[in-house]
Amino acid sequence: MRKTWLITGISSGFGKALTEQLLAKGDTVIGTVRTEKDDIRALTKQYPDTLDVYHLDVTNVDEIRQVVNSTVKNHGKIDVLINNAGYGLFGAAEELSDKDINLILATDLTGSIQMIRAVIPHMRKQGGGRIIQISSYGGQVAYPGNSLYHAAKFGIEGFCESVAQEVAPFNIGVSIIEPGGARTEFRYGSAHIAKLMPEYDNTPAHSFLKMLDPANGLAPGDPDKMASQIIETADQKPAPLHVVLGSQALQATIDRLNDRLNEYKNQTDLAASTDFKD
Template identity: 90%
Template sequence: MAKGDTVVGTVRTEKEDIKELAKQYPDTLDVQHLDVTDVDEIRQVVDNAVKNHGKIDVLINNAGYGLFGAAEELSDKGINLILATDLTGSIQMIRAVIPYMRKQGGGRIIQISSYGGQVAYPGNSLYHAAKFGIEGFCESVAQEVAPSDISVSIIEPGGARTEFRYGSAHVAKLMLECDDTPTHAFLKMLDPANGLAPGDPNKMASRIIETVDQDPAPLHVILGSQALQATIDRLTDRLNEYKGETDLAASTDFKD
């Protein structure tokens, strides 16, 4: 908005900081209520955005939260809610905007994922499931929409000083059996007394906005030096593992 762009900003609750922002940008901020677990509301918000503003140049999917605990500690309700928010909510937002972007001749989809979409840690299985899933979805969709001049970027931030760790994180009902194991190591990470996350959310937001003008659009954008190194290390290990399976893989082919 500081650059003069119009933003349709969606919120579940209109907090005071949003109200102040709306006062600052009364003509270019359109605040709409949206719960991304409600598919009908997703479609209504997208339809209204096009109706009121003519087009959608950029979609930024940023709804999401962390769910911590061993897989067996999680409730059915907790599992369903995080997948509906972090995975299918983003999927349905993307599905809703694609027809409009195709009709208008192009657009940019920016999906906020996490380096946790490439690197998995114990005690965070359903968050990783959602992020690994949305990355696979976006990589496929990127190829589907490219002929229509629609591009997709997957943003993979590392830890940042936001409410993700220090406010919005959901923690399961923990079992004594998992205490003093790597499964509950996340408890140390969630306590600010043990040190804050290294990522600056304002710098991250700036880098994300800058990707809109990159041509060609980057498919993956990692934010944070620790996140980058952890991703490189994990992908290197994975690649070496696959290379060691050359003979095994070939042994299942027909010998025609």
């Protein structure tokens, strides 16, 4: 059955790959961009009846609500929301400016939260839907030099896990997508880097500089293959809560979760020592 998808951030990366694949199979895409690029204009001309593009700054809550309401008014429904808009921010916590911090949280965390909140009433009234949140394996595994990006991703994952339980009675499924490194503009074009301090040179906080340099090897993830897997989750019942994409990302996640589990298991006596002895 043909679906109507609302996707944020379709001008590049996963958003663009998702849009191209969905349009090719005949679905309708309502996509948002901050700046409309030539290839998106070309897609609009190629699919004039099934691609609708809105300019949206996801840090603007009023704009989010306007896009969601216009989508429902013009297309009748939103079968699937894919929260994809976001970017990476690199640098030690001390190196980040207040503006750096406020902007990434407003974009990667609060923007996604507000988009989900805007869509839920419509999905509830229409009898169901699917919310797909693009996170990262960085929502489970933290590395130095990436603290605020991890803060946003850990935060949105906690939000989505809670919301998934709230909306399940209304036939609304929630999936959190946790990709590993992929060959997109996220790493090789749109990444934001703080004003670096020499004090952190040759420390773990600046190890990301090697990762961002394509000369040191490209990321293993194929964005087209990842997009295809993301699309498939929309038809899975029940909705998978966590979907990790990329073998390296999966192994790193398993290793970190095992470490965390062992850390907690070793605190059994300590935890019990703080209970009342009734």
